Amino acid sequence: MRLWWLAALPMLAKAAWIPAADEVLAKVDTSPLPVTRAAISEAMDQAFLSANPRLMDRLDAALAALPEPKPDWYWWQKARLLQHSHRLEEAGVFLGRWLALHPEDPSGQLLAARLALMRGEPKRAEGHCRHLMGQVALEISAACLLEARADAGDLADSYRRLSALLAKAPLPQNGVGLWLASMAADLALQLKSPQAALDWLTPFAGQLDLPASVLWAQAMRETGQGQALAAYFRQQDINNLADALLLELTLADPAGPWRARLDDRIQWLSWRQDNQHGAVLARYYLEVAPDAKAALYWAQQNLSRVKEPKDRALLARAEEGR
Numbered sequence: 001m002r003l004w005w006l007a008a009l010p011m012l013a014k015a016a017w018i019p020a021a022d023e024v025l026a027k028v029d030t031s032p033l034p035v036t037r038a039a040i041s042e043a044m045d046q047a048f049l050s051a052n053p054r055l056m057d058r059l060d061a062a063l064a065a066l067p068e069p070k071p072d073w074y075w076w077q078k079a080r081l082l083q084h085s086h087r088l089e090e091a092g093v094f095l096g097r098w099l100a101l102h103p104e105d106p107s108g109q110l111l112a113a114r115l116a117l118m119r120g121e122p123k124r125a126e127g128h129c130r131h132l133m134g135q136v137a138l139e140i141s142a143a144c145l146l147e148a149r150a151d152a153g154d155l156a157d158s159y160r161r162l163s164a165l166l167a168k169a170p171l172p173q174n175g176v177g178l179w180l181a182s183m184a185a186d187l188a189l190q191l192k193s194p195q196a197a198l199d200w201l202t203p204f205a206g207q208l209d210l211p212a213s214v215l216w217a218q219a220m221r222e223t224g225q226g227q228a229l230a231a232y233f234r235q236q237d238i239n240n241l242a243d244a245l246l247l248e249l250t251l252a253d254p255a256g257p258w259r260a261r262l263d264d265r266i267q268w269l270s271w272r273q274d275n276q277h278g279a280v281l282a283r284y285y286l287e288v289a290p291d292a293k294a295a296l297y298w299a300q301q302n303l304s305r306v307k308e309p310k311d312r313a314l315l316a317r318a319e320e321g322r
Contacts, residue, residue, distance in 0.1 A: 022075055022240050025142045033058045035065045037073055041112045044077055047084065056081065060301045072101050076108065076183045076271055083111060086276045088118055120307025122152040139165060140176065147183055150190075151309055159187040171203060178204050189215060190310065194222035210242055217248040226252030233258075243269070262288070268292075278302030285308055 034045055047055050068207050075098040082091035099108045109128045116125035129144035150158035171177035185197035197219035220229040230253035238261050249258040266284050269277050278301040285295035298316035303311050
């Protein structure tokens with residue numbers, strides 16, 4: 001999940017959310033990016049809302065254009081960019097440089113925990129979470145630990161404990177609150193509880209970043225609200241929708257315009273051998289255009305980069321279909 005912020009704690013309202021017509025889930029700033037700390041930091045946060053890879057390319061170019069010697073914050077922003085692109089080993093190198101300069105930085109420890117989970121190392125992630133104790137609000141370090149324990153195999157109990165933790169107070173309407181709500185929604189979906197996932201995300205209507213938007217789309221589809229989901233996204237520019245959103249929309253509304261765009265994207269990603277999108281490619285060949293051989297190949301490629309339980313489960317599904 002995403003990591004920009006740090007504050008306090010949680011709870012939630014009920015009722016499924018369908019966005020208003022003027023709400024936008026993926027906003028993209030297409031203006032030239034100045035090579036300044038403020039501009040890069042703002043664009044980095046925007047990148048996690050965006051489905052457009054061109055913003056990521058501009059960020060990469062802006063970071064590369066910083067004069068030598070690089071400022072210390074360069075290592076942090078470069079690590080974030082690489083993690084977002086699933087270039088985990090490289091991200092770890094840059095994050096290591098940042099933590100060497102700022103060993104007590106809470107956001108750095110949280111990102112280190114996330115990288116460890118993505119590499120399939122929940123015990124190492126727990127170590128980074130424990131490092132946060134006494135530095136941040138208890139709810140943040142506890143949620144970090146519970147996510148790591150869920151990845152270690154204690155999914156149901158971790159979700160129960162996280163739900164109890166988040167029920168103590170309203171979630172703050174900021175990045176911390178969205179991070180906590182997204183974590184709970186993700187675990188709920190893994191437990192086959194899509195309505196609970198919707199309930200977690202409801203208080204953040206209009207504030208969802210891209211990963212949370214994908215969780216919301218999956219929950220809408222799995223609660224039988226696929227047509228409402230499609231109706232909302234028909235108001236968006238289909239060319240700016242992330243591949244993961246296109247996949248959810250195609251599954252929710254097979255007769256809609258999403259399938260043709262998704263087919264084009266899959267063809268392009270396959271031609272590029274784009275392992276960063278291996279999970280989407282594997283699911284496409286499992287759920288949209290069945291091809292057991294292709295599904296297995298992309299599930300294997302995905303697991304070579306990201307090794308969370310969802311990725312292992314995806315490979316198991318592909319192996320069953322051989």
